[in-house]
Amino acid sequence: MTTRSKRKDEHVKLALAQHEKNNDFDLMRFYHHSFPEINYRDIDLSTHYLGQTFNYPFYINAMTGGSEKTKELNRKFALIAKRYGLMMVLGSQHAALDDKTLEESYRVVRDVNPEGFILGNINPNASVTEAKRAVEMIHANALSIHINPAQELTMDEGDRDFSHWLHRIESINKELDVPVIVKEVGFGMSRYTINQLQKIGIKHIDVSGKxxxxxxxxxxxxxxxxxxxxxxxxxxxxxxxxxxxxPFMNKVEIMASGGIRNPLDVIKALALGAQAVGLSSVFLKMVHDKKEEEMYAEVDQFIDELKRIMLLLGKTNPRELTDTDIIWEGRLKER
Known part of the structure; x- marks a missing residue:
């Protein structure tokens, strides 16, 4: 097993070991309406982002690839994406960019879901040539560039030079024929960071907070x-x-991930303006050591609960959600 493959397996193992905890979504509540005046069967969860219409306002976010164990996880994620029409973001493809023998752990997603909307994934150290290889490897519909300085600086083998990242992202965005999304990996984005990305032409951002x-x-x-x-x-x-x-939501398509634990968190993120919501650990737990019928039953339940919450709010579509539906607790507020 290569060093990268070993690291990929360690990341999955340690991610599964982390326990669900309270986060800032717990500082939000919704106004309750005793007369929703809509019918469950009228709820339509479809939403539009990246120039596509999807059945549901959530997607399978970047997790894994680069080893035999993670190949099987990606196969299961692809089965879910195909069955429910979900967008899927691959884990970082750098393992396969460095070692072609690992490409199959990523290509399996396209093999299982040939018509699906799939995103490749690289870091901002990648050249334009490598970015194109990542797209070609899986015939990606778009490319995600993950930014993770906090992780890199605490990783023994991580990067220490970030001086070229914005320039690389700008170059890749200009040269690729598919949309580019820039996402954090669980540390969030400030107004300053989003402005930097918007200035270099990035139109799609996943803020991915802690x-x-x-x-x-x-x-x-x-x-x-x-x-x-x-x-x-x-x-x-x-x-x-x-x-x-x-302030950027009329200029840039904003997606949200990080700390999404359940259907209510998805609805809260949508009410705060996210176009779509990425789930990682939720799907990881859905597929880990599960048979296909068990996975599908859990996704069905997740979708059903989303619809029930929408019914409670008296909304028939995610586009109707706004922050005026929110009651804040604690000190969270706009700057």
């Missing part, structure tokens, strides 16, 4: 030194990031 899988904790556990526990609360939450993103 509150869910914590990669500082993961890298700290992997490290022999285990010295960065004091950074485990680093970053902005997904709720804070969506508030920061609000």
């Amino acid at each position: 509150g869910g899988t914590n990669f500082v904790t993961i890298e700290n556990t992997r490290s022999e030194g285990k010295r960065f526990s004091y950074l485990e609360n680093w970053g902005l939450s997904t709720v804070e990031s969506l508030i920061e993103a609000k």
Whole structure:
């Protein structure tokens, strides 16, 4: 097993070991209406983003690939994406860019779901040539570029030079024929970061805030030194990031992920202006050691619960959700 493959398997194992915890979505409640005046059967969860219409306002977010174990996980994710018409984002493809023998752990997604809307995934160290290879590898419909300085700096083998990242992202965005999404990996985005991306022409952003899988904790556990526990609360939450993103929502398509634990969190993120919501750990738990019928039953239940919450809110479509439906607790507010 290569060093990258070993790391991929460690990331999955440690992500599964992390326990669900409270986060800033718990500071939000919705007004209750005793007369919703709509019928469950009239609820339509379809939404539009990346120039496509999807059946549901959530998608399978970047997780894995690069080893035999993660190949099987990707196969299961692809089965769900195909059955429900969900967008799927692959995990980082750099393992396969460095070692062609690992390409099948990513290509399996396209083999299972040949007509699906699938995103490739690279980091901003990639050249334009590598970005094109990542797209070609899986015939990607779009490309995600993940930015993760907090993870890199706490990873023993991580990057230490980020001076070229914005320039690389700008070049890739200009040269590719598919849409480019820039996403964090659980540390959120400030208004300043979103403005930087908007200025270089990025039209699609996943703010991916803290509150869910914590990669500082993961890298700290992997490290022999285990010295960065004091950074485990680093970053902005997904709720804070969506508030920061609000001034840009008429210029940039904003997606949300990070700390999405259940259908109610999905609805809350949509009410804060997200066009769509990415789920990682939720899907990881749905497929890990599960048979296909068990996976599908859990997705069916997730969708049913989304519709029930929409019914409680008296809304027939996610586009009708706004922040005027929210009651705030605590001190979260716009700057």
